[in-house]
Amino acid sequence: MKQHYSFSVSKNTLKAIKEPYFKASDPMATERYNPRVTEPKWRNAWDEAKLFETDNASPKPKYYVLEMFPYPSGRIHMGHVRNYAMGDVVARYKRAMGYNVLHPMGWDAFGMPAENAAMQNKVHPKEWTYQNIAAMRSQLKSMGLSIDWTREFATCDVDYYHRQQMLFVDFLHKGLVGRRVSKVNWDPEDQTVLANEQVIDGRGWRSGALVEQRELAQWVFKISDYSEELLDALDNLDNWPDKVRTMQRNWIGKSRGARINFPFVKRSSIKDDELICFSTRPDTLYGASFMAISAEHPITLELAKSDPKLLAFVEQCRRLGTSTADIETAEKQGYDLGLTVKHPFIEGKELPVYAANFVLMDYGTGAIFGCPAHDQRDLDFARKYGLEVTSVVATLSDPNTPAPVDDIAFVDDGVLVNSGPMSGLRKDEAINKAIDVLAEMGLAKEEINYRLRDWGISRQRYWGCPIPVIHCDDCGTVPVPKSDLPVKLPEDVTFDIPGNPLDRHPTWRHVNCPKCNKPASRETDTMDTFVDSSWYFARFTAPWEHEPTDPKAANDWLPVDQYIGGIEHAILHLLYSRFFTRAMKVTGHLNIEEPFKGLFTQGMVVHETYKGEAGFVTPADICIEESDGKRRAIDIASGKEVKIGSIEKMSKSKKNVVDPDDIIASYGADTARFFMLSDSPPERDVIWTESGVEGSHRFVQRIWRLLNDASEGFKATKSGKGIDGKAGEISKSAHKTLKAVGEDLDKLAFNKAVARLYELVNMIANPISEIAKGNADPQTTSATKEAVEFLIAMFAPMMPHLAEECWQVIGNSGMIADHPWPKFDDGLVVDDDIFLPIQVNGKKRAEVTVSASANQDEIIAAVLEMDVIKGYLDGNKPRKVIVVPKRIVNIVL
RNA sequence: GCGGGCAUGGCGGAAUCGGUAGACGCAAGGGACUUAAAAUCCCUCGGCCUUAGUGCUGUCCGGGUUCGAGUCCCGGUGCCCGCACCA
Numbered sequence: 001m002k003q004h005y006s007f008s009v010s011k012n013t014l015k016a017i018k019e020p021y022f023k024a025s026d027p028m029a030t031e032r033y034n035p036r037v038t039e040p041k042w043r044n045a046w047d048e049a050k051l052f053e054t055d056n057a058s059p060k061p062k063y064y065v066l067e068m069f070p071y072p073s074g075r076i077h078m079g080h081v082r083n084y085a086m087g088d089v090v091a092r093y094k095r096a097m098g099y100n101v102l103h104p105m106g107w108d109a110f111g112m113p114a115e116n117a118a119m120q121n122k123v124h125p126k127e128w129t130y131q132n133i134a135a136m137r138s139q140l141k142s143m144g145l146s147i148d149w150t151r152e153f154a155t156c157d158v159d160y161y162h163r164q165q166m167l168f169v170d171f172l173h174k175g176l177v178g179r180r181v182s183k184v185n186w187d188p189e190d191q192t193v194l195a196n197e198q199v200i201d202g203r204g205w206r207s208g209a210l211v212e213q214r215e216l217a218q219w220v221f222k223i224s225d226y227s228e229e230l231l232d233a234l235d236n237l238d239n240w241p242d243k244v245r246t247m248q249r250n251w252i253g254k255s256r257g258a259r260i261n262f263p264f265v266k267r268s269s270i271k272d273d274e275l276i277c278f279s280t281r282p283d284t285l286y287g288a289s290f291m292a293i294s295a296e297h298p299i300t301l302e303l304a305k306s307d308p309k310l311l312a313f314v315e316q317c318r319r320l321g322t323s324t325a326d327i328e329t330a331e332k333q334g335y336d337l338g339l340t341v342k343h344p345f346i347e348g349k350e351l352p353v354y355a356a357n358f359v360l361m362d363y364g365t366g367a368i369f370g371c372p373a374h375d376q377r378d379l380d381f382a383r384k385y386g387l388e389v390t391s392v393v394a395t396l397s398d399p400n401t402p403a404p405v406d407d408i409a410f411v412d413d414g415v416l417v418n419s420g421p422m423s424g425l426r427k428d429e430a431i432n433k434a435i436d437v438l439a440e441m442g443l444a445k446e447e448i449n450y451r452l453r454d455w456g457i458s459r460q461r462y463w464g465c466p467i468p469v470i471h472c473d474d475c476g477t478v479p480v481p482k483s484d485l486p487v488k489l490p491e492d493v494t495f496d497i498p499g500n501p502l503d504r505h506p507t508w509r510h511v512n513c514p515k516c517n518k519p520a521s522r523e524t525d526t527m528d529t530f531v532d533s534s535w536y537f538a539r540f541t542a543p544w545e546h547e548p549t550d551p552k553a554a555n556d557w558l559p560v561d562q563y564i565g566g567i568e569h570a571i572l573h574l575l576y577s578r579f580f581t582r583a584m585k586v587t588g589h590l591n592i593e594e595p596f597k598g599l600f601t602q603g604m605v606v607h608e609t610y611k612g613e614a615g616f617v618t619p620a621d622i623c624i625e626e627s628d629g630k631r632r633a634i635d636i637a638s639g640k641e642v643k644i645g646s647i648e649k650m651s652k653s654k655k656n657v658v659d660p661d662d663i664i665a666s667y668g669a670d671t672a673r674f675f676m677l678s679d680s681p682p683e684r685d686v687i688w689t690e691s692g693v694e695g696s697h698r699f700v701q702r703i704w705r706l707l708n709d710a711s712e713g714f715k716a717t718k719s720g721k722g723i724d725g726k727a728g729e730i731s732k733s734a735h736k737t738l739k740a741v742g743e744d745l746d747k748l749a750f751n752k753a754v755a756r757l758y759e760l761v762n763m764i765a766n767p768i769s770e771i772a773k774g775n776a777d778p779q780t781t782s783a784t785k786e787a788v789e790f791l792i793a794m795f796a797p798m799m800p801h802l803a804e805e806c807w808q809v810i811g812n813s814g815m816i817a818d819h820p821w822p823k824f825d826d827g828l829v830v831d832d833d834i835f836l837p838i839q840v841n842g843k844k845r846a847e848v849t850v851s852a853s854a855n856q857d858e859i860i861a862a863v864l865e866m867d868v869i870k871g872y873l874d875g876n877k878p879r880k881v882i883v884v885p886k887r888i889v890n891i892v893l
Numbered sequence: 894g895c896g897g898g899c900a901u902g903g904c905g906g907a908a909u910c911g912g913u914a915g916a917c918g919c920a921a922g923g924g925a926c927u928u929a930a931a932a933u934c935c936c937u938c939g940g941c942c943u944u945a946g947u948g949c950u951g952u953c954c955g956g957g958u959u960c961g962a963g964u965c966c967c968g969g970u971g972c973c974c975g976c977a978c979c980a
Binding site for chain 2: 257364375681756835841845
């Protein structure tokens with residue numbers, strides 16, 4: 001039996017929900033709202049009406065809202081609740097606004113955890129995954145999301161990965177896929193390859209193991225061909241957070257410079273005539289004092305064959321890790337190769353060539369010229385090996401003297417000096433000039449370099465989409481013909497030893513070559529799971545199609561109008577999806593470039609941590625006591641006090657997770673959803689607190705009580721606008737709130753919308769009480785009923801079940817989920833009288849209420865007549881009176 | 894190191910274009926109702942003050958622009974996020 005969320009304050013509330021509650025003094029009083037009964041009831045009603053099933057053929061304008069689909073880990077967590085609550089508000093709001101809304105759900109279902117579970121628990125990954133999906137689907141359904149479940153799929157469904165294999169084959173034919181033997185990041189723990197994007201601080205993003213470098217034949221998607229386009233198009237994604245765009249820009253890492261040839265002078269045994277390097281600062285060539293090439297550079301490797309000491313140096317560089325700590329502590333090291341090159345500008349000058357540990361083989365050409373005065377790494381290196389340091393850039397403040405360089409290189413903008421044709425030019429001009437001059441000499445050309453590498457997708461795993469390719473000794477790699485697709489995963493596999501089960505399967509890999517029919521073997525690598533999530537949003541538009549997409553449906557629905565998910569996908573998933581959409585355009589599956597028009601990255605759900613003698617304690621086992629203004633956490637089981645620790649992201653290791661199931665069982669889905677939308681701005685982290693949930697739940701009960709108490713009065717009245725007096729005020733508040741909440745929801749400012757709902761309820765609470773007592777006049781009752789209808793419509797996207805129940809209780813027919821968003825009256829959102837603060841010399845001293853039609857002179861006259869103001873004026877005339885219409889009056893003495 | 898962001902009561906946060914700082918919620922304190930508790934309702938709630946006011950002060954710190962600055966500009970401090978030996 002599940003223990004409910006046990007805080008001292010909440011116990012009574014929980015008890016009260018379980019038992020009907022009556023006011024002691026009034027046996028006729030309203031029963032408490034019981035979400036356990038009403039929530040399932042309304043979910044059934046929506047299902048039966050097929051309210052959220054989306055028709056592609058509907059003539060209404062389309063709106064596609066999508067939350068990043070979950071990995072089926074087993075149970076949903078609060079982060080999911082927050083994510084899907086936000087998406088559901090948008091979906092329901094847009095639906096009410098008259099859009100044909102597509103709001104689907106699926107499962108990012110391939111991946112390592114299923115294989116880990118298979119190894120640990122002797123359960124097949126497929127079984128484990130589908131069980132988890134079933135459990136999580138039922139949890140998500142209990143949230144009351146307006147999802148079209150008829151479009152649901154999991155990426156591990158054969159139906160889905162079949163289409164992914166079709167896409168792969170199409171990409172292959174269009175030259176978007178390559179096969180390369182290359183150095184790859186090998187995760188020794190997971191025994192698989194990782195993309196650069198999946199290596200964080202030199203460790204596998206999932207396993208945390210130190211990544212090794214290995215040579216492997218890899219399938220790659222040629223994302224780097226799209227570097228420029230992916231970069232340029234970011235400028236137009238103006239409904240994306242700047243932060244994400246910046247991160248992608250940096251990741252693509254464009255830099256402009258020159259590819260420069262340095263002819264060898266002393267060339268030893270090597271056959272190359274020249275050393276080619278890349279530099280973004282060719283302007284500083286006059287300050288060059290050495291050349292450095294990577295330990296992995298072909299010239300280094302060639303020389304190392306006959307030089308044991310050099311070979312030792314190369315191996316030492318390889319051993320050096322790639323983690324942050326290693327890089328920061330690593331000293332610049334080099335090995336003099338005994339070669340020299342000719343300086344392109346300075347007659348007779350030769351530069352020595354070193355192999356160096358700080359030069360990367362996979363950026364630029366793996367070779368650089370060292371200009372110590374204007375590059376910190378080069379300076380460190382030069383100081384260590386006693387090389388000359390020649391400053392050739394002057395500061396802007398002293399443009400004739402080379403900037404002095406001691407331990408810190410001068411890298412800022414400046415004026416070139418002692419630099420031949422570049423002398424006297426500013427940095428940027430000098431770079432252009434250098435490229436021009438070198439180009440004329442035939443020694444260089446302009447070059448753009450990108451940091452972005454091709455996307456290696458081969459994974460030596462079982463639980464992924466098989467790469468539909470066959471290796472034939474005679475024909476090479478042959479794609480599986482489309483008529484032979486899908487290449488299904490075999491189910492009879494074992495996980496008792498590490499490595500890829502597909503590799504050791506007795507029969508699966510043996511096939512005949514589709515071209516020559518001789519015995520051949522299947523590719524046993526599967527695709528990186530990021531491939532699965534790179535096009536699922538397109539599949540949702542027509543998941544029934546035989547082809548990967550129905551291009552018309554895809555073009556009609558895409559791009560996704562509002563995509564919502566975590567910032568952690570800012571680079572990987574979002575960049576891959578942008579590439580995939582382009583690749584799908586090239587292969588005719590759709591005709592757009594960008595998959596996501598609007599992107600919103602929501603913050604995490606965080607919670608306090610509690611630490612006892614035996615480690616972290618979960619919040620469900622804690623009771624918070626408060627006395628003398630101090631909060632203490634008590635472990636319920638032992639009765640001992642535990643330490644209240646820092647606020648952290650909810651995680652199993654910190655044991656600070658709150659199970660959504662418990663919350664929904666105790667308070668209902670609406671309370672959980674409403675709390676997730678309250679208080680914190682959605683892009684920021686939200687702190688889960690029990691008292692906060694209590695507050696949301698109080699609001700639920702308060703609305704219910706108010707509307708129930710007055711339900712007879714409402715049923716007997718038609719709703720309408722109030723003209724004057726109390727009724728007029730109520731209508732103004734209601735219409736103003738309606739306008740403001742609409743604007744807030746358009747901006748996804750859920751926390752502000754929530755605050756306005758509280759304000760409106762505070763405003764109409766008294767009139768509702770009067771109606772309940774039978775004391776209200778008909779006009780007030782009518783205006784209040786309209787305000788209540790607005791209120792229900794406004795919180796319906798946030799608390800959909802409560803909204804239906806309330807809609808019914810005030811005597812309205814139909815379902816609010818199917819009701820259009822109300823329209824505010826322009827005349828009611830402007831005030832007749834305007835309240836103006838009055839400042840004297842910029843400090844607030846008084847206030848005045850004037851008619852909205854009053855002109856500036858009338859306002860000034862009225863203000864100057866006020867006794868308070870006369871007191872400040874002391875008989876003098878003000879030097880100046882500033883009236884900002886509808887804002888403020890400021891009198892300057 | 895490079896790039897980006899943030900800083901407002903006891904707490905989460907509001908404050909549209911430079912115009913009443915602290916909406917709304919939480920917590921806290923007081924009161925009503927009750928045999929009692931819970932629930933509910935009402936009140937107080939940035940700080941300071943022998944003058945309680947038409948008072949002073951207050952949005953990380955120091956300057957500036959302005960009739961007026963949480964908001965804009967310059968300089969600094971602290972924290973957070975991303976990338977990182979990228980030539």
